[in-house]
Amino acid sequence: MTEVLLRARAGTDGRPASIDAYRAVGGYAGLARALKDLKSDELIEIVKQSGLRGRGGAGFPSGMKWSFVPRGEKWDGGPKYLLCNADEMEPGTFKDRVLFEQNPHALIEGMVLAAYGMEMTEGFVFVRREYFRQTDDFEKALIEARQAGMLGQNILGSRFSFDIHVHRSGGRYICGEETALINAFEGKRANPRSKPPFPATKGLWGRPTTVHNVETLACVPGIAANGAEWFKNLAATPEGAGTKLYGGSGALEAPKCIERPIGTTLRALIDEMGGVRGGKQLLAVIPGGASTPFIPADQIDVPMDYAALEKIGSRLGTGTFIVFSEDDCPVHGTLNMQRFFARESCGFCTPCRDGLPYGVEILERFEQGRATMADIDLLDQLYAFIGPNSFCALAGGAAEPIKGLIRHFRPLLEEHVTSKGCPFARSREAVHA
């Protein structure tokens, strides 16, 4: 079993892997190699060839993202910023935290490498409010790295200088949206910005900026050290690249976060987490955080990779799946998620601000037994217009589980109508509680 991101782990004291522990397993070798042997263009080329895609949910090819930042001739010489998005608030998602609390130096090394590739001048980590202890530990790791010459002026004796600062989020889901994060960082309302201009040309304080997920950045050291081929070969499927932190939650016997080659099947992952809790039947899985559509039980042999999931009408998202057993009502689960999205809307655009509560109300009707058959189509149509027509991806993400719900569980919705309420005893109790 190849563990790359988590090759160094927290000790028995619960403290994250120290810089020595990290270096003992080959940490900072990639940085040393890159600073010595690679030009920034070459590093970008390697990352491009490695097939690394963003691990934050959208899955955008990272090398491509790096190449958008003006470099060399096109760079005016002013500051350019690397932002690490550690504002992990997607429901069901806890992979960045695991990385953060096990192996922070992988992130630090990844950030320095990314900065080297894109010729960035300053790095910031935007951390979720609730990760208090992890952030404290991360700041200690930064000090370690600085003392070891991995950060700050003239890293490893090269001419490259770069430092990382930590920013604790005000604590809203929308801050995880790339441009809203930048606004929040600037001290403004966390409303998303319109694109174009893209952050690569006009981001933080109007300067070229790249925003990356924690896990994406942590993948970079391995690529720098071992090359693109090595990274590609880590995957379980030929089209994939690298490993992935898969998290499982919900009705699992042993929910946890594990690192596996990307493209491992969902069934294998569920089995590794002890199968469905209490030996119950599996009903459905949401594969990658709340903004991805349901996968019904009969499709769980799908490899957990970008393309494969898109083929069956879902998305990899963050790769942290939520398992529904035969006891769990997907309608109720969706309602719960929709309440979250409606609550976390920044209130900027109409479909998200007023459309999501509208959807919540319709789902409540199903759960409380006041819905009619027409409400299923109303729900479908509502989200068909919310999803593509809202300003940022928040409401679009909120529309995904509804899409899956209606595609795979229409009979269940109809049952909610005919039986005047939720047919699942547990959900019914929750509704009336």
Added chain:
Amino acid sequence: MPEIVFDGKKVTVPAGTNLVEAGGAAGTSVPVFCYHKDLGAVGACRVCAVSIKQNDKTRMAMACMTEAQDGMDVTTLDPQSRQMRKWVTEWLMVNHPHDCPICDEGGECQLQDLTIATEHSIRRTELKKRTFENQYLGEFITHEMNRCITCYRCQRFYQDYAGGRDFGVTGSRDRVYFGRFEPGAFESAFSGNLVEMCPTGVFTDKLFRYKSRVWDLEISPSICPHCSVGCNILPGARHRMLQRVRARENEAVNGVFLCDRGQFGHGYIMDPARPRDLRMSDGTTDWDAALGVTGGALLEIARAHGGESVALITSTRASVETHFALEALASGALAGARISHFEDADREASALASLSALATAGAQPLEQSDLAGCDVLVIAGTSLVDEAPLAALAARQCARRGGRVFVVSPLERYLGDVATVIPTHPAAVAGTLEALASGTGDGAVAAAGKALMGAQKPGLLLGGDLLDGPALAAGAALARSLVRSHGSSGKPVRFGTLFPGPNGFGAAAMSKDAALAGILADLEAGKFKAAVVVESDAAAWSPRARQALGNLPLLIVLDYLPGILADTAQCFFPTEATYESNGIYVNRAGRAQGFAQVRVPGRSVIEEIRDDSFRRSYQRTPNEGGARMAWWILDALRKRTVGSPEVRDLAGIRDALAAARPAWAPLRAVLAGDEGTVLDPAAFQPATATTPAFERGDGLRVFRMDRTLGSEVLSRRSEPMRKMAGTPVALVSPGDAARLKLGGRVSLDAGGSAVELECRAEAGVPDGVVLVPRDVEWPILPKQGASVRVTAALAEAAR
């Protein structure tokens, strides 16, 4: 120039045009809430969704966020876009209260329009509506946050466009709140625009509250009479009551904006203290008889003592027609009568000098739209937001568009965050302007000079109150030198000044010389036997001149404001205010603009409601509705004195003016409601006038100046305006305040003429200057720059 098809119509638009504007060009009005042409697109409301077919692919996009590209086939009529608009309406109505019947926005509410257009009438959700506490926002604006549809227009106007800092947005999700941090009056001088900015009824006009439905209003195009910018407005009246004023779009002047003074300063029209009836000392009440008696008396005096025994005075708030009718009166037996077109001798001299400077500089006029379009703009000798608020708003847009703005003034309280302010003693403005022209000076002055010389589109705007003769001369010289240096390369140099009153330019252009000082001196000396004073205020006259009025054998006053003149007159003729009459004002940049009657004068039907009932008797004419237009009265007097033929109509008097003074001929083409005609100042061969230099000796010097609210002669009669303006405050430099221990109530003594008022230290005011609002009433008005002694007031000292 991309060519697109919009709703089946081919249209070519300039590159960079968004699809909302492109739709407008093709005749489709794309519904919008958050988009506004002056505030730009943010894509918040999502109602402007259109379907775009391009390269055989169809997608839905927001029209405001999408630039027109060649080959686009855009439609608002396909089922997808229709359905999207329906949904947006339904979403917005989730939280919008059901209070249209009592909402003043009803009838001009974009949300109401869209709700009806999309046929949304049944509520399909059982969601309850969120509510908010409202805030007190001053005497002008009512806040009703429940109605908010979160388009962010108010915040974008108030903060981004107008530079206000005391209003913003809080909260998130479906509980976004637009308000101040604490309830309280808006600090911005442009808060009134929120009423028009808001697409629904969150911000409504408090003065118009529950008065009328907008469709019932009688509306005519008019011109704002509260400063020399000449903003275009649409006053609305109903039941013979003037109820509100709104901006009328004119890109060359005010765009779609107004300042609070213009929007809420109309209280003087319906003021109960306004003299509305003909008042003759002999008790005549019939207009025809009164005109006959007055004309006869005037003629008698002129025959007995000669025309020069008659003084004719009007002011900058009178229309061009009135100014000319007054001149026309001075013929026949009245030939040789002494005429002044101003009510304030200092302002007369400075206005004449300004016009002469404009005429000789050889530069292009600096209109409002040019202010925003300059790349380097120098403003000198004025606190612009106080003297001409909308010019200050335009200057802010200049800075927002990347232009560099320099302010050479003793006080700048609006542009400080976007402009380079060079705090300058009024007496030193001339020196600074000379330094700009010669490229000397240091620091900010040098930077301003350098910027001006390198500018592609330089602009120079000179003030009125805080600018002395040498400074005006230096400014004109600077404009001339810019014309010389820029003219050869074809770069336009724009030069403008401010004038007193809405028709200061017109009054100056009509004047043959600066006559008022002489007239008032002779009035004091008792040399006049008769005076005709038209729409003027005697506040700027010396007490002796005011006293001499009472001793005049014949005082004829035409006005719509109460005051000492109206009280003293033997023959008082009520005149129609701007919104009640037809005429022309010439704004500060020489733009002649017509205004048309909105309401007939007289008591309103609403004022006469008693015991839940309208007046139960029938009558043909309104009570106290005798006022006439001033030029008509003057022309009727002319008929009875000079003996010329019938009283002329509006076109007749304009024809006569064009015949007598060919420079005024363009006026014949001016129509109320059009964009106006720019007059060339050089065509008037303006009289030369000398305005003295401000002294800068030791000690404190007093300067009278406007303030945005409360100092202007018409608007300060309005009750809410007085409340919002507060009591006048004298401003001194922090250094002087510390040195002389000033603060709280002080007494100002300028050569025996003393007043008592609040005093405050203001950062940026240079040492040696006391700035006093114009509305402070002095026993004897001190000259600008007069030496003044400031002491803590006795009451304060005793405490």
Added chain:
Amino acid sequence: MIREIVDGFAVTWRKMFSKPVTVQYPEQKPVIPERYRGRIILTRDPSGEERCVACYLCSSACPVDCITIQAAERDDGRRYPEAFRINFNRCIFCGLCAEACPTLALQMSQDFEMAETDPRRLIYEKDRLTVDHGGKYPNYSFWEEAGVAVTHALGHGHQDVPPSDPRSNLP
């Protein structure tokens, strides 16, 4: 031709033996249907307050311009007609005003006996228009539904939730 005449007289003949439909008004009162469009009234809401909010929709809907209103505001924030006049000389009893009324204040009554000898008496002011009941809709109160805090505390109307705190950043 002959046939038509015979048919016509046949009707006459038949009707001679049926009950007459003429009502001997005024001795005999006619039965007026509930939806009859008679004299216009201004009704009151369940709490006895006047319902009219002076929204001017009736006067706007009126095809003959016989309604004149002036709105005003009471101290408690209630919008009401300071004066309300209907000129029944002009009124054509079309009912468009009642249809337009959003608060169900203005209704058409069944009364039609309003003849006067002086036309000035046909100009009704608020005092003669207002009745002391709710007309056809005794239970409706506009203010309870409108989302405006006049008859209840802010946020306690039928359709409202209590006011949100705009300062709070909590979800």
